[in-house]
Amino acid sequence: MRISDSFDTVSERLEKFNSWKDHSPHFWSRGVELNPDDNVCIVKGTGDYKQWMYTHNLVTTVGDEYYSKKITLKGTDGSAYADTNFASDGILFHHDGSTTVSSSTVYGCMILRNGSATPAQGHDYSDVTGSLDASSGSGRNTTKVLRTNYPRHNDNDSDNTGGANDQVTWSYEWATGDFNTTSIADLTGGCIVDRATDATAGVNAKLLTTFSFASAFEKTASDTLKIFVNHTFEGA
Numbered sequence: 001m002r003i004s005d006s007f008d009t010v011s012e013r014l015e016k017f018n019s020w021k022d023h024s025p026h027f028w029s030r031g032v033e034l035n036p037d038d039n040v041c042i043v044k045g046t047g048d049y050k051q052w053m054y055t056h057n058l059v060t061t062v063g064d065e066y067y068s069k070k071i072t073l074k075g076t077d078g079s080a081y082a083d084t085n086f087a088s089d090g091i092l093f094h095h096d097g098s099t100t101v102s103s104s105t106v107y108g109c110m111i112l113r114n115g116s117a118t119p120a121q122g123h124d125y126s127d128v129t130g131s132l133d134a135s136s137g138s139g140r141n142t143t144k145v146l147r148t149n150y151p152r153h154n155d156n157d158s159d160n161t162g163g164a165n166d167q168v169t170w171s172y173e174w175a176t177g178d179f180n181t182t183s184i185a186d187l188t189g190g191c192i193v194d195r196a197t198d199a200t201a202g203v204n205a206k207l208l209t210t211f212s213f214a215s216a217f218e219k220t221a222s223d224t225l226k227i228f229v230n231h232t233f234e235g236a
Contacts, residue, residue, distance in 0.1 A: 021182065039232065040211050045224040047178060053202045056190075057211035057229055058119040066091045066208060067231075092168075093194050093208045094146050094170075102197065108208075109196040110172040110227065112142040114185040125205035142179050142187075143196055144172040146178050155228065162230030176227040184217035192229065 036052035045051075059067075066086075074079045086092035093108035107111075140215015150171045155163030163169055170192060183185060189212035195205035209229060219225055 035073045041228040057209045057215045060207045062206045063208040108195040109143045119210040125142040125201045126203040147171045158207040160228040168231045180221040188216045
Protein backbone atom coordinates (compact mmCIF):
# COMPACT_ATOMS: atom_id res chain seq x y z
CA MET A 1 0.00 0.00 0.00
CA ARG A 2 1.27 3.46 -0.84
CA ILE A 3 0.95 5.55 2.32
CA SER A 4 0.90 8.79 0.35
CA ASP A 5 -2.43 7.77 -1.22
CA SER A 6 -4.20 8.14 2.16
CA PHE A 7 -3.46 11.88 2.44
CA ASP A 8 -5.37 14.75 0.88
CA THR A 9 -3.56 17.12 -1.40
CA VAL A 10 -2.86 20.65 -0.17
CA SER A 11 -5.73 21.99 -2.27
CA GLU A 12 -8.14 19.39 -0.85
CA ARG A 13 -7.14 20.22 2.72
CA LEU A 14 -7.61 23.95 2.10
CA GLU A 15 -11.03 23.30 0.59
CA LYS A 16 -12.10 21.26 3.63
CA PHE A 17 -10.85 23.94 6.03
CA ASN A 18 -12.61 26.74 4.18
CA SER A 19 -15.84 24.72 4.10
CA TRP A 20 -15.61 24.15 7.87
CA LYS A 21 -14.86 27.80 8.52
CA ASP A 22 -17.83 28.99 6.43
CA HIS A 23 -20.20 26.85 8.49
CA SER A 24 -18.70 27.60 11.90
CA PRO A 25 -20.06 30.33 14.22
CA HIS A 26 -17.86 33.30 14.97
CA PHE A 27 -17.04 33.85 18.62
CA TRP A 28 -15.88 36.62 20.90
CA SER A 29 -12.54 35.89 22.54
CA ARG A 30 -14.42 34.90 25.72
CA GLY A 31 -16.30 32.08 24.00
CA VAL A 32 -19.59 33.93 23.54
CA GLU A 33 -21.08 33.65 20.06
CA LEU A 34 -20.68 36.92 18.19
CA ASN A 35 -23.64 39.13 17.38
CA PRO A 36 -22.11 42.11 15.55
CA ASP A 37 -24.89 44.38 16.84
CA ASP A 38 -23.96 43.70 20.48
CA ASN A 39 -21.53 46.57 20.88
CA VAL A 40 -22.02 47.07 24.64
CA CYS A 41 -19.74 44.84 26.73
CA ILE A 42 -20.55 44.42 30.44
CA VAL A 43 -18.01 42.83 32.77
CA LYS A 44 -19.07 41.92 36.32
CA GLY A 45 -16.30 40.79 38.63
CA THR A 46 -16.57 38.90 41.92
CA GLY A 47 -13.10 38.37 43.32
CA ASP A 48 -11.07 36.62 40.61
CA TYR A 49 -14.19 35.50 38.72
CA LYS A 50 -15.48 37.59 35.80
CA GLN A 51 -18.69 37.29 33.86
CA TRP A 52 -19.19 38.85 30.39
CA MET A 53 -22.58 40.00 29.14
CA TYR A 54 -23.54 41.81 25.93
CA THR A 55 -26.25 44.07 24.57
CA HIS A 56 -26.71 46.67 21.85
CA ASN A 57 -27.27 50.41 22.16
CA LEU A 58 -29.04 53.15 20.24
CA VAL A 59 -27.22 56.38 19.43
CA THR A 60 -29.67 59.27 19.76
CA THR A 61 -30.29 62.07 17.28
CA VAL A 62 -28.26 64.35 19.53
CA GLY A 63 -25.53 61.70 19.63
CA ASP A 64 -25.34 61.71 15.83
CA GLU A 65 -25.09 65.51 15.91
CA TYR A 66 -22.33 65.33 18.52
CA TYR A 67 -20.26 62.92 16.44
CA SER A 68 -20.68 64.96 13.25
CA LYS A 69 -19.56 68.14 15.04
CA LYS A 70 -16.59 66.39 16.65
CA ILE A 71 -15.50 65.08 13.25
CA THR A 72 -15.80 68.38 11.37
CA LEU A 73 -15.11 70.86 14.20
CA LYS A 74 -16.92 73.44 12.10
CA GLY A 75 -20.18 75.29 12.68
CA THR A 76 -22.80 76.00 10.02
CA ASP A 77 -20.98 79.21 9.06
CA GLY A 78 -17.65 77.40 8.71
CA SER A 79 -16.18 78.83 11.88
CA ALA A 80 -14.19 76.66 14.27
CA TYR A 81 -16.34 74.60 16.63
CA ALA A 82 -14.53 74.54 19.97
CA ASP A 83 -15.19 72.74 23.25
CA THR A 84 -16.93 75.84 24.60
CA ASN A 85 -19.48 75.50 21.79
CA PHE A 86 -20.17 71.90 22.80
CA ALA A 87 -20.69 73.03 26.38
CA SER A 88 -23.19 75.70 25.33
CA ASP A 89 -25.00 73.15 23.17
CA GLY A 90 -25.19 70.80 26.15
CA ILE A 91 -23.70 67.89 24.25
CA LEU A 92 -20.19 67.72 25.67
CA PHE A 93 -20.46 64.20 27.04
CA HIS A 94 -16.93 63.84 28.40
CA HIS A 95 -16.13 67.38 29.56
CA ASP A 96 -14.52 66.40 32.87
CA GLY A 97 -11.60 64.08 33.53
CA SER A 98 -12.26 63.36 37.21
CA THR A 99 -12.93 59.84 38.44
CA THR A 100 -15.51 60.81 41.06
CA VAL A 101 -18.67 62.87 40.87
CA SER A 102 -19.19 65.97 42.99
CA SER A 103 -22.66 66.97 44.16
CA SER A 104 -22.26 70.47 42.71
CA THR A 105 -20.23 69.87 39.53
CA VAL A 106 -21.72 69.04 36.14
CA TYR A 107 -20.29 66.12 34.20
CA GLY A 108 -20.78 63.87 31.24
CA CYS A 109 -21.57 60.49 32.78
CA MET A 110 -22.98 57.03 32.40
CA ILE A 111 -26.04 56.46 34.57
CA LEU A 112 -27.51 53.01 35.20
CA ARG A 113 -31.20 52.33 35.75
CA ASN A 114 -33.49 49.72 37.24
CA GLY A 115 -36.70 50.77 35.50
CA SER A 116 -38.04 49.85 32.09
CA ALA A 117 -37.38 52.07 29.07
CA THR A 118 -37.43 51.20 25.39
CA PRO A 119 -34.52 53.10 23.80
CA ALA A 120 -35.59 55.59 21.13
CA GLN A 121 -33.54 57.92 18.98
CA GLY A 122 -35.30 61.05 20.22
CA HIS A 123 -34.95 60.29 23.93
CA ASP A 124 -33.57 62.70 26.50
CA TYR A 125 -33.04 62.05 30.19
CA SER A 126 -36.72 62.44 31.09
CA ASP A 127 -37.40 59.26 29.09
CA VAL A 128 -34.93 57.16 31.10
CA THR A 129 -36.97 55.78 34.00
CA GLY A 130 -35.82 54.26 37.25
CA SER A 131 -32.34 55.75 37.38
CA LEU A 132 -30.54 54.99 40.62
CA ASP A 133 -28.34 58.09 40.73
CA ALA A 134 -30.84 59.94 42.91
CA SER A 135 -31.17 57.14 45.48
CA SER A 136 -30.50 58.13 49.07
CA GLY A 137 -27.89 56.47 51.26
CA SER A 138 -24.17 55.89 50.85
CA GLY A 139 -22.88 53.37 48.33
CA ARG A 140 -25.91 53.75 46.04
CA ASN A 141 -24.36 56.01 43.39
CA THR A 142 -24.62 54.57 39.88
CA THR A 143 -23.39 57.72 38.14
CA LYS A 144 -19.82 57.51 36.82
CA VAL A 145 -17.63 59.75 34.72
CA LEU A 146 -15.43 58.30 32.00
CA ARG A 147 -12.37 56.26 32.85
CA THR A 148 -9.06 58.02 32.26
CA ASN A 149 -8.05 58.39 28.59
CA TYR A 150 -11.49 57.55 27.23
CA PRO A 151 -13.13 57.78 24.74
CA ARG A 152 -10.45 56.27 22.51
CA HIS A 153 -10.06 54.11 19.43
CA ASN A 154 -8.67 50.57 19.23
CA ASP A 155 -9.24 49.97 22.95
CA ASN A 156 -6.62 47.63 24.40
CA ASP A 157 -8.33 46.81 27.69
CA SER A 158 -8.29 43.01 27.85
CA ASP A 159 -11.79 43.01 29.38
CA ASN A 160 -13.25 44.62 26.27
CA THR A 161 -14.09 42.04 23.60
CA GLY A 162 -14.63 44.92 21.16
CA GLY A 163 -12.07 47.60 20.36
CA ALA A 164 -10.85 48.23 16.80
CA ASN A 165 -9.32 50.91 14.60
CA ASP A 166 -12.75 51.94 13.31
CA GLN A 167 -14.34 52.13 16.78
CA VAL A 168 -14.72 54.74 19.47
CA THR A 169 -14.85 53.10 22.92
CA TRP A 170 -16.46 54.70 25.97
CA SER A 171 -15.73 53.00 29.30
CA TYR A 172 -17.00 53.34 32.88
CA GLU A 173 -16.13 51.40 36.02
CA TRP A 174 -17.74 50.85 39.44
CA ALA A 175 -15.96 49.51 42.51
CA THR A 176 -17.49 47.10 45.05
CA GLY A 177 -18.51 49.90 47.39
CA ASP A 178 -20.00 52.30 44.84
CA PHE A 179 -23.50 50.82 45.00
CA ASN A 180 -25.37 47.54 45.25
CA THR A 181 -28.82 46.38 44.22
CA THR A 182 -29.30 43.70 46.86
CA SER A 183 -32.34 45.33 48.45
CA ILE A 184 -33.68 47.03 45.31
CA ALA A 185 -34.55 46.08 41.74
CA ASP A 186 -31.88 44.60 39.47
CA LEU A 187 -30.11 46.70 36.85
CA THR A 188 -31.97 46.90 33.53
CA GLY A 189 -29.95 49.35 31.41
CA GLY A 190 -28.29 52.72 31.23
CA CYS A 191 -27.29 55.75 29.18
CA ILE A 192 -24.47 58.21 28.54
CA VAL A 193 -25.72 61.66 29.50
CA ASP A 194 -24.25 65.16 29.22
CA ARG A 195 -25.54 66.99 32.31
CA ALA A 196 -25.27 65.04 35.57
CA THR A 197 -24.19 65.47 39.18
CA ASP A 198 -24.19 62.80 41.88
CA ALA A 199 -27.74 63.92 42.75
CA THR A 200 -29.40 63.69 39.36
CA ALA A 201 -29.27 64.68 35.72
CA GLY A 202 -31.57 67.43 34.49
CA VAL A 203 -34.78 66.10 33.00
CA ASN A 204 -33.88 67.61 29.64
CA ALA A 205 -30.25 66.48 29.74
CA LYS A 206 -29.16 65.08 26.40
CA LEU A 207 -28.19 61.48 25.73
CA LEU A 208 -25.37 60.26 23.53
CA THR A 209 -26.72 56.73 23.66
CA THR A 210 -29.15 54.59 25.62
CA PHE A 211 -29.43 50.82 26.06
CA SER A 212 -31.21 48.01 27.88
CA PHE A 213 -29.41 44.93 29.18
CA ALA A 214 -30.33 41.63 27.56
CA SER A 215 -31.32 40.39 31.03
CA ALA A 216 -31.60 42.32 34.29
CA PHE A 217 -28.88 41.47 36.80
CA GLU A 218 -27.83 42.15 40.38
CA LYS A 219 -24.69 43.93 41.54
CA THR A 220 -23.88 42.99 45.13
CA ALA A 221 -21.50 44.78 47.49
CA SER A 222 -18.86 42.21 46.47
CA ASP A 223 -19.10 42.89 42.73
CA THR A 224 -17.20 45.28 40.51
CA LEU A 225 -18.72 46.43 37.24
CA LYS A 226 -17.14 47.70 34.03
CA ILE A 227 -19.06 48.75 30.92
CA PHE A 228 -17.70 49.40 27.43
CA VAL A 229 -19.69 51.00 24.61
CA ASN A 230 -18.00 50.40 21.23
CA HIS A 231 -19.27 52.65 18.44
CA THR A 232 -18.19 51.47 15.00
CA PHE A 233 -17.72 53.82 12.03
CA GLU A 234 -17.95 52.04 8.68
CA GLY A 235 -18.90 53.07 5.18
CA ALA A 236 -22.30 51.98 3.98
